[in-house]
Amino acid sequence: MAYPFSEIEPKWQKYWLEHKLFNVEPKTGHKKYYVLEMFPYPSGKIHMGHVRNYTIGDAYSRYKWLEGYKVMHPMGFDAFGQPAENAAIKNNTKPDIWTHKCIEWMKKELERMGYSYDWDREVSTCDDSYYKWNQWIFLKMFEQGLAYKKGSNVNWCPSCETTLANEEVIDGGCWRCHTKVEQKDLEQWFLKITEYRDRLLEDLQQLKDWPERVKAMQSNWIGRSRGVEIYFRLKDSDKTIPVFTTRADTIFGATYIVLAPEHPLVKEIIKGKAEEKEVLSFIDKVSAENKTVRSSEDVKKEGVFTGCYCVNPVNNETIPIWIADYVLMEYGTGAIMAVPTHDQRDFLFAEEHNLPMRIVIHGPGIKTMDPEYLNAAYEGNGLQVNSGQFNGLFNEEAKIKIAEWMEEEKIGKIQTHWRLRDWLISRQRYWGTPIPIIYCQKCGIVAVPYEELPVKLPEDVSFTGEGGSPLGKVKEFVNVPCPKCKSPARRETDTMATFFDSSWYFLRFSSPRFNNGPFDKEAAKYWMPVDQYIGGIEHAILHLLYSRFFTKFFKDLNMIDFDEPFKKLLTQGMVLKDGEVMSKSRGNIVDPDSIIKNYGADTLRLYILFAAPPEVEMEWSERGIEGAFRFLNRVWRLLEYCKDQPQGKIVSFELRKKTHRTIKEVSEDLENFKFNTAISSVMELVNAIYQNVDKDVSEAVRAVILLLSPFVPHLMEEMWQELGNKESILKAEWPQYEDKFIRESVIVMPIQINGKLRSKIEVPIDISEQKLREFVLDDDKVKSWIQGQVVRNFIVVPKKLVNIVI
């Protein structure tokens, strides 16, 4: 008979909720802990990804409770966003009605999993009590010049009919619908995240408990490159062309320069030259080419000579100016110095067009100084040659010396280039936070006064699905007086990207009902930073970068006193089915509901933690679920050996040892999120109990119940109560192991001969080396192995093993 999970689980869920066991308030003298999982978009249904994410957080959170911490473990909903608009059109309803219904369903699903949330702290970003503070933050940024509007070439998703941030473009497609992103010239709102680029990069070093790959991804995205801007004067002119290089050490080898075809100087310098026609037709050809085609790697590098020359400022050499398609206007200055001997792209281009070369770095592998014999550029390190007063220096050193010298001579400037661009946050959608700005004919761009916040989303909006910003069609919303001069003005009809909402929700949780600001300074001081954050790797750049930016902004406003919002980060792996991500289109979704129905939430929780370490991908297996279920039934039946037992049953010392060791192992594993091995240790203990059912197993069973309770909370509450405990297991203490059971008096010592295991002998743990040697050499197997051979070495690793070298 399977254990009655469908009765046990709802019973305890109700109990936890009614007794408010997970509600916390700041309290002096208590250790606080803040566990947070990335809050979901309320689609109405949870999927296995949620289950994995939230089960990891819940197990850890419950463990921290038992350890004696006051654990804040909140949950909320990232409730703005496009799917609600689409659903509203499809189901002929309104986004807010739809969203609130979804939130209700979703909450029920989360409750059915037995998660330990403090529901009193719940927030939804679509409530005006929340988005009011989005607007407040926006206005603070606007005041500081960190939020600004500008016209530029922006990413446009034709399917979502809205703009996208650079971070939202994945492989040239929209992050949500994968539609190919187009470019459009539009006036849009940006946040000056670039103002924080140094700190966003440098502070990554503080994040000791973040995964390397996340830090690497952010660092790549921010993309700092240090180098020198060098000024090449045009021959017979006062004009200069700046080029950017990270290899100032190769400047003496620059034998020509190359401009991007779009470079503004090109048309000017070729005017009247014999080459003008050819150059213009080349420019036409390149501009007709698709941008992605042009930047793909295997396309041959093409270019033409402009007929113009410039002067290399370090040696006054006159060198030709070319234009080529492999130089991009978007990066650096749109112009490069070409050093074919030490840059492979320049090398290929120079060979193709028969341009001169000169070696300036002498690497260890280079035998001749004659570039004629090169068949590839040498991009490694070496000593400077043909480099004037820098000859003989190691190039890495020369790189710095040359840069400094160029600055002194005013022929160059040390510079840093960044890949990170400002964050485009305006969206031409309805279901988001209205941007609190009014446009006045006389006063220009005017901020909505703080006391008029929130600018509420109008409710009676018709969704036709025919495109264009829906808010623009609501006259009462758009037409307002200017806050300054009271003359008729027009309200901004774009809304904020939803990533704005999620960039600070972790702070809101510390004081979710606070109405004098986005969060209460004191509460934030107590709870923040988040001690443990858990979520998917897909947010490695987007959400995590934006949240770090907001945190630094709040620090600059003196609202908080720390730099980084998330102390420790765990990125959980995806749940796969048959080697692929579960998705509707693949039709391989396993619905958590059906698993709960057939096996219970405890089984699902146990399985998902046991099947793989949390940070790696896990393959879904129905057999695995059955195994987990089998194990829980086995645990449930342990009660038979605890209740109504005959008096005078003997306590097994071996079992006590196993029990205390298990406590030690599970505690250590939990600290390191090694749920899979923690569970396997408990499984071993359960196996050991079944080997000892004729003895008194009560201590061991009690340990099993406590150790499993973070993973399997409902069943363990039930068993805890069955053992006669009156209070919730959450009021119990995490078990402590006793040293005397961990220490061994006798151990089985493996004996290796030449590193290979040949025998084992049982010896007292504190045996002297002399005694041990005697025992070992007296062992029959050892004798037969070393028979007639000389023992060259006798290595004893105390309490570990013996290795005899013969």
Next chain:
RNA sequence: GCCGGAGUGGCGGAAUGGCAGACGCAGCAGCCUCAAAAGCUGCCGAGGGCAACCUCAUGGGGGUUCAAGUCCCUUCUCCGGCACCA
């Protein structure tokens, strides 16, 4: 190309430089049963041997060490990020 991560049985996965494969899944055998299910017990990397046991084995090749899945060098493959980025 640069940066980050990973390669261990049929499968998921264990191993502070010290007995490779814990635990689970699948498989095989037995017990229980009229029978089945459930449960319980045992076996379960490959090759050799009646057996005791031996040999090989952690992507490949070198090295350090008494001892390497683990450290170093090199190489291959896969996954992720960035990239004609100067």
